[in-house]
Amino acid sequence: MTTKPTEDDLHAAFARADLGGDDKLDLMEFTLVLEHLGLAWTRAETQHRFEQADTNFDGFISYSELRAVLESEGWAGGLAPGARA
Ligand SMILES: [Ca+2]
DSSP states (O other): OOOOOOHHHHHHHHHHHOTTOSSEEOHHHHHHHHHHTTOOOOHHHHHHHHHHHOTTOSSSEEHHHHHHHHHHTTSSTTSOTTOOO
């Protein structure tokens, strides 16, 4: 349960949830990422995190925004910064 994901894990989860293939996640896709990663947040928590994660207020979560919110939760702290391909 405490195993931290690798950068590849996170990127794969992002890609799987990105049903639109546009490199950004809407709220439903964001929820899918959480499910892929095994995070169990309530709908209200997910909505709250989504709004906090969307730091450029475009209504979508980019990969960097996803990483940032997970890191802020202390969940993805094992990821190497800047390791994104
Ligand atoms: Ca955004």
